[in-house]
Amino acid sequence: MDKLKPFKKDIYRLLKEEKNSDTEGYINHVKTLLYYIGRVVLCTSLYRKNAINEKDFSDLVDGKSNKYLPPIFDKIQYNYMEKLSQLEKGIIIRDILKLDIKEIRQFSLGELYEYFITNKERKTLGQVYTPLDIIDYMINETVGDKEIIDNPYYKIIDPTCGGGYFLEKIYKKLYYIFNKNYNKIIEANPNIEEELKWGIGKFIIENNIWGTDIDQFAVFMSTITLLLKVDELEVTPNIYVRDILLEDKYDLFSILDRNPNFKNNKFDVVIGNPPYIGHKKIDKEYRKKLQYYYGDVYNNKSDIAFCFFKKGHNILKEDGKLIYIVSRYFSESPSAKSLRNFLKNNFSINKIIDFYGKKVFKGIGISPIIIKCLKGESYNNHIDVYKLTNSNKINNLIDQIENRKVFRHFRIKQKDIRDDGWILIGNNERKLLNKIINLGDFKLDNICNCNQGVITGCDKAFIVDKETIKEENLDKKFIKPWIKNSNIGRYQLKDTNKYILYTDLIDDIDKHNSINEHIIPYKDRLMKRRECLRRKRKWYQLQWGRDYNIFKDPKIIFPFKSEKNRFTIVYDEKLCSADIYIIRIKDEIRNKISLEYLLAFLNSSVSEFYFKCIGKKIGDNLYDYYPNKLMTLKLKVGDNITFVDNVVKRLISLYSCLKKYNFKEKEYDKIKSEIENLEETLETYFYELYRLSEGEIKIIKNNIT
Structure with missing residues (x-):
């Protein structure tokens, strides 16, 4: 209680x-x-x-x-x-x-x-609080009885200690170890007995625990919390108001030098939850300093958390342990390429716990990774990876790490993780992924153009329904059907009842009274858009209307975020929102690959497995289908393209017919059954095209469901 x-x-x-x-x-x-x-x-x-x-x-x-x-x-x-x-x-x-x-x-x-x-x-302050069970786990990974018996002066630092959550838990853990092993510690280290007579708590606070933070109030909270733990009156916590990223040996570590038990300014453990602050929120001058000191891990678009890996390395003893919980963004972001190279070459990475889209921080939309490393040579090192696969209705996820129904465990060679992005999958999955990649004939980026949908800058001004069009007698010449993310299904486009006023086709708004009257109530808001302030757009135009020709030709469209691959073809002239992307085959390739064949591949289980191995998971069951990943997929082209084309066209037609019937009607079941058979036919086609064994097919199915 x-x-x-x-x-x-x-x-x-x-x-x-x-x-x-x-x-x-x-x-x-x-x-x-x-x-x-x-x-x-x-x-x-x-x-x-x-x-x-x-x-x-x-x-x-x-x-x-x-x-x-x-x-x-x-x-x-x-x-x-x-x-x-x-x-x-x-x-x-x-x-x-x-x-x-x-x-x-x-x-x-x-x-x-x-x-x-x-x-x-929390969002205003950019603060993220680590769940206590995760803190306990991280501490248990770095310190135990043996470490303290061998070295009672074992040094642990949290370089961004905040309110002292890690430090308080470390204190409790160390106090338990000292009490439990008091005689063994004295026996192994007889010179320490006199110091311990002044109190175990005092000894721990003054010799084992260290913290820094740029926030004076955070240091205040940490200091008071630790002082309340001990009976002794004269205790001096090693918690300092410092920006550790910009410290040198003449500042923070000159303080450490005064402690006779602190040798070579190095720590046994660096632990914590570094702040996640993107480049847009960092002062320009401060960013320049970070680039100067941390240029090998930090660039102009990096997160400040990247710098704490190098700082951790700098202040660790050889074979010292670093354990952080950080956004998994660093494992795949292009801006973290140099950081991944630094980690690979300067640490032996022992363990990675990938929460794989699960947001474990209260009120913050971040999915983290716990990474544990040893400072030193990484040659022939193997990494234990624990990847979350099922988080449904499970509290205290960290307690379930050894539960194979919750976390999947596999080992990977450190030398196999690539600087371009870490693909954290097991050896069987990696072999299958490499097989699919190596069999590919064309990289999507080389045969297709990909564009984002329209950004209106104010949907209320430009998006209308049929009733509004009729009531306001809006000029139909500038009205186009409007597709949203939720309208897209596999091989189908669900009915849309929205339309866009494509005002980029208008030279003079004053000549089109009905449209002018509709959007003029929003004029003040529209004028404040960045492009209007820079005089790149007229006030009544769309913020980013794109090249209109993109929407005229047949095209494949897909949602920016989705639980699974959802691609369909739009043959006629329809526009779509910015949460949708558009793929068109390049003119010089159209005689080799059809839009229908490409659609069949993109909707296949082979493609979904391929993408989910390299793509970014952003929620429990949600993936980011951003083109920078999707367009790297390689497509294999089979001999019987016409067969695939006909199956796809039939599927699109059947899905369109299905909308006419209630799911309780017999005709609905008949159409649904044919759809399932045709989709299975396409699945079989690609399984055979990629020469997949039953075991490989099973791997695919296990990884996409």
């Missing part, structure tokens, strides 16, 4: 009035309350230990003095004390004095901070 629940309710009531204010105001109020909570709870701890008397306690909680408090209270620049009312202070003091010493020891400012910060504020 959460013993702090009544306390949390009281704090929530204090914050409630601020909920409707701006985000920054709410965040500042949370910090103000937590600062005072941290002050009062630490003073209460000192008072319970008889380290201060009642008057000292009163002066400290009133802010009249910082005596007896750690230096972090003198360094806090923001005057939190003046921002609180006497009522708020009174409620906090009252609730904290109700806590016993055990409850105070378990107190975590970081946990409270996460409790009161909502998804809205």
